[in-house]
Amino acid sequence: MIQVNDLSFSYTKSPFISGMNFSVSEGEIFGFLGPSGAGKSTLQKILIGMLRTYQGSAMVNGVECKKRTKHFYENIGVDFEFSTMYEKLTARENLQFFSSLYEKKPRPIDELLERVGLEQDADKRVADYSKGMKSRLNFIKALLHDPLLLCLDEPTSGLDPTNSHMMKNMILEEKAKGKTILLTTHNMQDATELCDRVAFIVGGKICALDSPHNLIMSKGAATVTYTWFENGEHSASCPLGRVSSDEQLKGLIAENRLQSIHSSEPTLNDIFMDVTGRTLV
């Protein structure tokens, strides 16, 4: 679905994105992770044909992005960080208007509104929507024309846990239908749950690219931390794979003196800090 070869781009005279290569298969959820200003949105804007002064190649659905025509957008749905609705129109009027821009028959508007819990507010002006309501509306706008590729830029930011869960389920439903999804997020939990593969982006460059599972495994085994009481509280750790040879732990278990024991797996954020020396937010 996406093939990027030797991609370079700059807003100014100095290069920003340079020599970037990656591809995304049909039906894949592909995540862009990186600190603020890393170039995630820039990359998405190139892939949807908004920024066309790049060098190298960025192909989406068989089309070189800088040569996109109107038809290119029949198969791309975009939910970017900021609401793109007409504030004076109602949610329903907005969705009706945006549907009319596509050649394809739109998905039923009422069904989509209901799906994200906006059916009661369908005839309210968007100006009177809350931030989370706007996010949900923006998301279903991206689904209106049932596109093959969804580009989602921080879709769950500003949503409460229930709505965030609902949106993640809807993203997985689109994947189950074979849709390809590009997802930018600062939320490591979301990325781990949703993405087949993620690319860590820092300073316009990809510094790691793999499945969340492989990236987490690359950090090494989980650690077991245990505590016990002996003239005050003590704690010790050992790798999960070596618990059976940790003499101290074996002794504490035999004497039934353990106060607590738990394992902790590395997270994507740990990997990100290892690979880049930076935190994600």
Ligand SMILES: Nc1ncnc2c1ncn2[C@@H]1O[C@H](COP(=O)(O)OP(=O)(O)OP(=O)(O)O)[C@@H](O)[C@H]1O
């Ligand atoms: N239109 C523009 N003109 C000049 N510079 C820009 C423009 N848009 C973005 N930039 C710069 O490009 C860099 C990358 O911005 P981008 O929006 O791609 O970051 P991001 O990774 O999406 O960050 P965030 O997580 O904050 O959304 C930033 O330094 C930003 O200031």
Ligand SMILES: [Mg+2]
């Ligand atoms: Mg961004």
